Amino acid sequence: MRIATTIFLTDQTITPVRLARELEQRGFAGLYLPEHSHIPVERTSPYPAGGVLPPEYGRCLDAFVALGQAAAVTERLGLGTGITLVAQHDPIDLAKQVATLDHLSGGRFTLGVGYGWNREEAEDHGVDWRTRRDRTHDALALMRALWAAEPTAHHGRFHSVRASAAWPKPAGGAPRILLGGAAGPKLFAAVAAHADGWMPIGGRGLSETVPALRAAWEKADRDPAALRVVPYAVRPSAGKLERFAELGITEVVAQLPAAPEPEVLRTLDDYAQYL
Template identity: 75%
Template sequence: MRIAVTIFLTDETIAPARLARELEQRGFAGLYLPEHTHIPTERTTPYPAGGELPREYGRTLDPFVALGQAAAVTERLGLGTGITLVAQHDPIDLAKQVATLDHLSGGRFTLGLGFGWNVEEADDHGVEWRTRRDLVRDRMGIMRALWADEPTAYEGEFGSVRASFAYPKPVQKPRGPVSGPRTLVGGAAGPKLFAHICEYADGWLPIGGRGLSESVPVLRAAWADAGRDPAALQVVPYAVHPTSGKLAHYADLGIEETVVQLPPGGEAEVLRTLDAFQVHVS
């Protein structure tokens, strides 16, 4: 099984380039970075994990800038977001960022995307919370049109783009209905989430990796009903605290990649954790 990592990189943690070099040298498969543009101090939205919101949420580096630095000092390491808050981006700008990173890294980028949990953060971006999932669907349609080989227009409920010249193109080639880099959708299991995955993604990024014995067969059935290639579906458990038993269980489910959670610490703490995780890297 491929073992990638995720970490809240901040102005107080290990630097992206240092971490990326260590990951590649140690045989880890990839580096996924989360995104929060800001955390309003008058937030009323509860932290999904319960308790106080950890300090690092308000200090995260921009994932695309940090991953660009990581790409520049590695040759094989996968690079991903976990997750990009697509509703909070201009889709034309985001399409350019994604395509540029995939182009410059030689096709190593994975777009992990999600719908967010912080109502106040999204509101500052002008996002209507009730319709954010449909907004993301439209923005993915715009981005896919810009990534297409030929100038392609898109007209949606929440936005549109004219047929345009838009380069660079992502290195990765279309897979079924999906154009652009490998795309994984984060979120809790459910019919609407699985419908989005089957429509415009390559698979699912389930945070924590719980309940997969029940949910993965449901997703596979929805995937087959949508006419997608059964062998192409990817399920990548995310922000996992690994044990040998847990990873073996994932392997039994046909999962080929897991993203494990690193602490948002300085160089010494992060490298100690990588030493501990090394036992899981084949």
């Protein structure tokens, strides 16, 4: 099983360069980074995990800039977002960022996609909260048009682009796309329609939800062997990893603390037992 990692990299934590080098040297499979452009101080959106929102949410580095640094100092380490709030981006610009990072890294990039939980953050980007899911799907279709081998137009409900010269292309034609979100028929239909797999937070309840996702996937005439389920922000244990393996899961993203270098390296030492 591939063990990747995720962390809120901030102006107070270990640096992207130092972490990426340590991960590759130690044999970890990848580095996934979350994103928040800003966190409005006055908000009504509750923190999904409950309690007080941790300070790193308002301090996180730009994921693409940080992953670009990580790509430059590694050769094998997988790179990904966990997740990109696609509806908050101009999809033409985002398509260029994704393609550039994937091209420069030699096809090591995974685009994790999410709909978001912070309504106030999204509204500051001009996103109508009720349409964020449809905006996300429309943006993904536009990006795929720009990544196509031949100039391809896209005319959607929210986004459009003329047939265009748009280079570089992602190394493999398009990066792997994983959709995050809570389990349910609506989410699983979206995964089957717009993504290459699912990125569930924490991995609880997968014995029940993975079969339901596989049924939705096959109903959409997708290749059963192509589905990827990548549990995200996991606190690993031998029992969890064994359970995931029984479900056919081959990659897990382990949570690292948003901390200075010594604490992060101690956590990597602890996680090394699972490599």
